[in-house]
Amino acid sequence: xxxxxxxxxxxxxxxxxxxxxxxxxxxxxxxxxxxxxxxxxxxxxxxxxxxxxxxxxxxxxxxxxxxxxxxxxxxxxxxxxxxxxxxxxxxxxxxxxxxxxxxxxxxxxxxxxxxxxxxxxxxxxxxxxxxxxxxxxxxxxxxxxxxxxxxxxxxxxxxxxxxxxxxxxxxxxxxxxxxxxxxxxxxxxxxxxxxxxxxxxxxxxxxxxxxxxxxxxxxxxxxxxxxxxxxxxxxxxxxxxxxxxxxxxxxxxxxxxxxxxxxxxxxxxxxxxxxxxxxxxxxxxxxxxxxxxxxxxxxxxxxxxxxxxxxxxxxxxxxxxxx
Amino acid sequence: xxxxxxxxxxxxxxxxxxxxxxxxxxxxxxxxxxxxxxxxxxxxxxxxxxxxxxxxxxxxxxxxxxxxxxxxxxxxxxxxxxxxxxxxxxxxxxxxxxxxxxxxxxxxxxxxxxxxxxxxxxxxxxxxxxxxxxxxxxxxxxxxxxxxxxxxxxxxxxxxxxxxxxxxxxxxxxxxxxxxxxxxxxxxxxxxxxxxxxxxxxxxxxxxxxxxxxxxxxxxxxxxxxxxxxxxxxxxxxxxxxxxxxxxx
Numbered sequence: 001x002x003x004x005x006x007x008x009x010x011x012x013x014x015x016x017x018x019x020x021x022x023x024x025x026x027x028x029x030x031x032x033x034x035x036x037x038x039x040x041x042x043x044x045x046x047x048x049x050x051x052x053x054x055x056x057x058x059x060x061x062x063x064x065x066x067x068x069x070x071x072x073x074x075x076x077x078x079x080x081x082x083x084x085x086x087x088x089x090x091x092x093x094x095x096x097x098x099x100x101x102x103x104x105x106x107x108x109x110x111x112x113x114x115x116x117x118x119x120x121x122x123x124x125x126x127x128x129x130x131x132x133x134x135x136x137x138x139x140x141x142x143x144x145x146x147x148x149x150x151x152x153x154x155x156x157x158x159x160x161x162x163x164x165x166x167x168x169x170x171x172x173x174x175x176x177x178x179x180x181x182x183x184x185x186x187x188x189x190x191x192x193x194x195x196x197x198x199x200x201x202x203x204x205x206x207x208x209x210x211x212x213x214x215x216x217x218x219x220x221x222x223x224x225x226x227x228x229x230x231x232x233x234x235x236x237x238x239x240x241x242x243x244x245x246x247x248x249x250x251x252x253x254x255x256x257x258x259x260x261x262x263x264x265x266x267x268x269x270x271x272x273x274x275x276x277x278x279x280x281x282x283x284x285x286x287x288x289x290x291x292x293x294x295x296x297x298x299x300x301x302x303x304x305x306x307x308x309x310x311x312x313x314x315x316x317x318x319x320x321x322x323x
Numbered sequence: 324x325x326x327x328x329x330x331x332x333x334x335x336x337x338x339x340x341x342x343x344x345x346x347x348x349x350x351x352x353x354x355x356x357x358x359x360x361x362x363x364x365x366x367x368x369x370x371x372x373x374x375x376x377x378x379x380x381x382x383x384x385x386x387x388x389x390x391x392x393x394x395x396x397x398x399x400x401x402x403x404x405x406x407x408x409x410x411x412x413x414x415x416x417x418x419x420x421x422x423x424x425x426x427x428x429x430x431x432x433x434x435x436x437x438x439x440x441x442x443x444x445x446x447x448x449x450x451x452x453x454x455x456x457x458x459x460x461x462x463x464x465x466x467x468x469x470x471x472x473x474x475x476x477x478x479x480x481x482x483x484x485x486x487x488x489x490x491x492x493x494x495x496x497x498x499x500x501x502x503x504x505x506x507x508x509x510x511x512x513x514x515x516x517x518x519x520x521x522x523x524x525x526x527x528x529x530x531x532x533x534x535x536x537x538x539x540x541x542x543x544x545x546x547x548x549x550x551x552x553x554x555x556x557x558x559x560x561x562x563x564x565x566x567x568x569x570x571x572x
Binding site: 297 | 334336337338339340342349360361415416417420442443444445446447448451452454455456459460461462463464466477479480481482483484485486487488489490491492495500501502532533534535536537538539540541542545547548549550551552553554555557558559561562564565566569571572
């Protein structure tokens with residue numbers, strides 16, 4: 001059997017979620033006795049594709065083509081499906097990043113495959129997989145099995161581990177003939193927002209709610225986030241009020257996150273918010289209402305005015321980190 | 324301009340999920356259903372495109388009779404026609420996409436809109452599956468959409484830590500994300516008018532099952548932690564715990 005793992009790169013660097021995906025796919029390959037092939041698609045990608053060897057890929061295929069310098073979901077999906085066919089892949093793994101989620105459905109249709117998206121756990125049963133995926137923003141989990149001969153999975157970022165080993169991979173180039181019709185939609189430009197990590201990828205998130213009292217106080221959140229190298233999150237209430245941009249919203253109508261540490265500042269903990277962040281490994285809550293639901297799931301809580309606590313917390317963390 | 328918007332009927336966001344007796348679906352008792360919030364944004368965008376370019380907006384939902392409530396809401400918001408593709412059985416995303424693609428292909432629209440994902444199963448698959456099945460370009464998680472008279476499109480989609488500016492051409496599929504627009508509330512007049520507008524009903528084409536559900540379960544409950552203390556005085560203890568016990572900082 002053969003397993004193909006797609007690794008996303010942006011600006012000449014792999015995303016952490018790509019290492020997680022390759023390593024998780026390597027684990028599955030190991031468990032079911034399959035060969036793992038990692039795949040990189042883009043322009044100039046062959047030069048650094050070998051790095052995937054450190055995450056368990058013995059072979060790496062690079063579809064390295066100047067035509068792919070601008071991302072196009074249709075062309076990328078074609079490349080992945082063509083390589084999967086050539087390699088006789090039984091399973092294809094992609095990160096459930098924005099790019100992976102955009103490609104996987106197209107790859108699945110091309111390969112007549114079923115797709116289990118945003119998986120958070122994989123259990124092998126013989127040569128098959130039972131995947132667990134969160135539904136209702138994490139209020140429940142679904143155990144699913146893909147019934148088709150070829151199976152496609154996307155894996156949620158920040159859930160599977162990625163530890164660099166000393167493995168080495170051989171990089172083979174694969175040429176895919178592209179036609180103009182393969183580029184149905186192309187990326188013209190990437191605009192970087194704040195430079196802080198996105199909440200779906202951040203290891204630490206500092207998140208603010210109504211208890212922050214107004215948009216003018218969010219610099220306290222940003223200061224703590226920058227001391228920690230963290231992403232900034234927000235509750236639906238403050239996004240709806242226009243205090244913060246919607247790409248920071250955590251919860252059922254925002255982003256579902258799984259960081260190592262989630263610091264909830266002035267967030268009481270509405271059902272839809274808790275659903276989006278309760279799979280965080282550690283949760284810290286700072287809220288003046290000791291009965292706020294957020295304290296039910298927090299590992300550590302401080303009852304108090306978040307506007308007074310935050311500056312002291314930033315200073316104390318700085319001291320601990322020796323900054 | 325012919326605009327198709329696909330919408331879904333889902334439990335509202337305040338719902339506390341209880342597992343049903345069959346162990347594969349939720350207990351629907353006492354659950355309020357609504358139009359999936361991203362789908363409202365898609366409907367709103369459809370209406371704005373129609374208002375600018377003229378034409379019609381057709382909403383389609385695949386599911387049981389209960390979906391009529393959500394189709395009626397779209398009618399009340401101002402769409403021209405509503406179609407229910409009836410199927411009482413729960414389908415996987417592939418099956419939903421197959422049913423929708425068959426209907427959309429017959430309509431030959433210029434613009435197809437979806438929400439970025441339906442907030443029940445959070446699969447984020449159906450819109451892009453439909454696009455691939457119909458051989459159409461697609462842009463997911465769209466926060467800005469600019470259609471030009473010559474059929475060219477400039478849009479922005481959200482990615483991790485920023486936006487991508489994406490160029491494409493109609494006909495195309497777009498998956499709406501929060502921020503694209505602020506959906507209107509149906510007016511009283513719209514609600515009254517929607518009551519008399521017909522909803523076209525037809526059986527959804529039978530679909531393949533590609534992904535099967537073995538079980539629906541609740542995640543392991545998180546143990547309540549401890550209150551470290553009150554006010555700023557508790558900060559040194561908190562930081563010590565994060566450093567020594569959790570070993571995060």
